[in-house]
Amino acid sequence: MTRRVIVALGLLFLFSGAMTGGISNPAGPADIKVIKERVLKSLMVPYDNSSEVERLIATISDDGMWPDIDYEDVSNEGFQHTRHLENMVLLARAYRVKPSHFYKSRKLKNTIELALRHWVDNDYICGNWWNNEIGTPTQLVNLMLITGDDLSKDLVEKAQPIIGRAHIDAPGARPGGDRIKIAGIQAKNMLFTGDGDTFEKVIEVIENEIKYVEWIGREYGYTYRLHEGGFSNRSAGGRGIQYGNSFHHRTDGVNNTLSYGLSYADSFIEWAVYTADTGYAFSEDKIARLVDYYLDGICKMAAFGKYPDPGAKNREVSRRGSLRPLSARNTEDLLKTTRYRAEELQEIANIRAHEGIKPTLSHATFFWNTEHFAYQRPEWYASVRMYSTRTYNMEVGYNSEGLLNHHRGDGTNHISRTGKEYDDIFPVFDYQKVPGTTIMQKESLPPPGEIQKLGLTDFVGAVTDGTYGAVAFDFKSPHDPLVARKSWFFFDDEYVCLGAGISCRQPLPVATTLNQCLLKGDVTLSSGNRQSVIAKGEKEYENVDWIFHDGIGYVFPGISKVSLKNNSAIGSWWDINKQTSTPKSQVSMEVFKLWLDHGRRPSDATYAYIVVPATSLEEMRQNNSSRNIDVLVNTPYIQAVRHTGNNICQAVFYKGGEINIGDNLTLSSDNPGIVMVKMKNGAITHISVSDPNRELTRFNLFVSARIEGSGNNWQAIWNAADGGSHISIELPQGNCAGESMTVSF
Structure with a gap:
């Protein structure tokens, strides 16, 4: 049919x-x-590296093996056999694609058949199913399409069962990422x-x-x-x-x-x-x-x-x-x-x-089923990665990869101005000082088998109207006896990071890391409005106003003591990836690392800092970001920021409460949640809300201003006796629970 x-x-x-x-x-x-x-x-991609083709022809053994491949190790970490497959496809292109010095060369064809016969006779099975159902069939079907019509029929027939392991009913063809790929091989x-x-x-x-x-x-x-x-x-x-x-x-x-x-x-x-x-x-x-x-x-x-x-x-x-x-x-x-x-x-x-x-x-996007927030402006990008009772914190270290990723989901906040700030930094990376995170500083990380953990809190989410947004993470570490309430408030030229209630039961230091990236140029520090380029090294600095590095500024609204490293770091790819092909030699890179030390066994510690991406030293000296930002509240119960330039107030209510958002205007929430209020000429024009707990059907607010009316998903009632308006906003449900709702007045 x-x-x-x-x-x-x-x-x-x-x-x-x-x-x-x-x-x-x-x-x-x-x-x-x-x-x-x-x-x-x-x-049919031309391959013009004749010397490599000649090397492969010259070095293949009589039984179809290449001397630089370990044919014994079929483990998840090994399986160099993929190079044997890649060699055959490379040779097939040299044999079939014009112009090629080896086009239709009988000697080259004999080499391909010799290598293929070795494979079909041995039928190597890897410990990692992916190679058996995707990697190997992909290379073999490509070989067949390129040059199969010219190969011995018995070899083609013997290859079919191996290619046939990629089929839509195969064990690995589960719905999701691998099903389409396996189906494509079969097609x-x-x-x-x-x-x-x-x-x-x-x-x-x-x-x-x-x-x-x-x-x-x-x-x-x-x-x-x-x-x-x-x-x-x-x-x-x-x-x-x-x-x-x-x-x-x-x-x-x-x-x-x-x-x-x-x-x-x-x-x-x-x-x-x-x-x-x-x-x-x-x-x-x-x-x-x-x-x-x-x-x-x-x-x-x-x-x-x-x-x-x-x-x-x-x-x-x-x-x-x-x-x-x-x-x-x-x-x-x-x-x-x-x-x-x-x-x-x-x-x-x-x-x-x-x-x-x-x-x-420009966009502010929250992926509510994944607890990931992304924020783009023409000159910079930032993100926040979290997890909750609805998700696990990190992928398992499959195939002995990503062996130190225990804390890479703990409110991770990466900042990009060029997109190249973190290129291949990970062999020298300090995995207990991940950008944006608050981590108990241990002597060593737990074993790789303990990387993946289920989140412990429901209150994880963000509010966004598509352009601006605020993020909240009621953080309880699944690895350590550590809690913190962390939030991020995003605007056009800067964003604000708040932490409160930082407490730890172990007598160990706790650090909040602002950034850890590749060192690019000088680091300038301002203290008491006096600026200086700091020498390379690792040191703690007191009374810091702001720090500038690689077009990004870090502003401290209060009196701050910060720790900074701006010199070389040493590590190895082998420390984080135990594949047999992974180099074991030491790697050295110049690294910029900035963090706040909350001391040993902190109780109810706090932090507040402003990140100013895509800025300059001159703009930092003017300190406009600090003047535009009002940190209204930073407690374990409410965290709120107002941007006077944008006329935006963003607030996280970990429990119901009330705050003054300026100009004798109060905002109250009957329930936990995140709220963003936009104003113009002193009047509220938009309110966005979200429920990180994913439990509410309506979000109930009170504002000390006169707002009346209703829409498809909201209602506002003025109450003269209360001196304000009660606003009820219907929240997304079902598959969209956790998504924001914005209403305009």
Whole structure:
């Protein structure tokens, strides 16, 4: 039976200029031929390194092995066999792609067959399932498509069962990040074998994976513990695109948007391009859903839409190059398939393809099912990573990677002005001084098996109107006897960081880290309005007004004592990644590290500082940020800030309470939550609210001003006797619980 005609009456968008054209015809053999030609074109990449090809031909043994590969170690950490597979694909390109000195070379073909025979005779199985169902089949199916028609038929037949481990019912093809990738491998193999019926089914699987899934961790009682999360589970189980456009690969609620979620999008885009203008073309509504996830999830978790947010990365930081800029290619490919949100896609493509282009769109985005906040301005980007009873703190250190990541979710606050502040810093990183976090300073971190922990508090979230936002974290460390209430308040040119109730039961020091990044140039310190460039070293400074480094300022509104390091740090990739290919030699880098020491066993300690990204020394000397900011309250019960320049007040109520937000105007909340109030000419124009606990149906406020009226989701009643207005705002429910609601007056 041929694939359906994709004409979703009344639902299908007709996008002019798109490759798909909005309508697909019934699929047939001609479509298969077109798609196969497109796949082949993508694989037929010229390889002009003749010396490497000659080396591989010269060094292969009579039994098809290369001397620089360990064929004995098939462990998760080892499996150098991937290089054997890569060598075969490299040689296949040299054999088939013009112009090549080795084009159709019999000697080269013999080398390929010798290497392939070794593989099919030994059928190496890795301890890591991913290699068996994704890595190995990917390389072998590429080999077949490039040069399989020229290879011995018995070798091709023997390779099929190995390639066939990648199929839509395979153990690893769980809903989420790996299912699309495995389906894509199978689809390519069906193109090679000519199985059109199976190809059709696999393409439908790929298309139907683009959907939102319900996060199973949002209900009280950790209900996701009742969901089987292993290979045998065929239900979504919270895995996939979340409401709010983050991505979960597993049932732990850990943010995987820039790892599995990125390859998930890449695989869909790849097949959207391959199948465009054929009877197998994806429907416009599925492509539009993918574009929304791509722009509002992936791109918003990248500084300027280009540089991956370190706070959104997990064990990948222990791999060199994990923060390299995202490619423009997948964005450009999306533009070949649709005109939906084309201007935004084109801007991202331009930013990634060229240096120096900054985004025009500013945003404040909270991914409520993932407890991650991202904030973009044209000249800077920042984020906050948290966790709650609804999510785990960090990915497990799978395959002996990311071995020191215990605290990288504890309110982590990365700051990017160039996008390159943290490039490959992680072998020399101090993992007990993660930017933004408050951590008990231990002699050493717990074993890697204790990295992943369930969050201990419900009150974790953010309020945002899409442009500005405030973040709150009722932090209880799952590793240490430490608590703190932490909040961040974001504006156009600066943001404010508050901490209160910092208490620890162990007689050990506790530190809050402002930043730890690569050292770039001088560090200037101001004390008593006198500035000086400080010498390299590590030292504690008293009575600090502000510190400036690499275009970022750190302002201390009160009398502050700070600790600072601006010299070399030494470490090793091997300390954080035990893969056999990981170098064990020492690495030295120049590092900037700034933190506040709360002393040993603090009780109800506090902090307050302002971060001024994308600034200059002259602007720091003018100290405008400090003059624009009023820290209204900083207690364990309420934390609130007013920005006089923006006329915005943001407040975190850990319990119901009242504050004065200026000009004889009071704001009261009957319930815990986060509130943002915008004003103009002394009058309230907008109120945004959110419920970090995800329990309320309505948010109840009182303001000492006259506001009357109602809307679809709010009501305001003036009460002369009380001297103010009672405002009730309906909150998002279900899959959107934790999202903000904004009303305008």
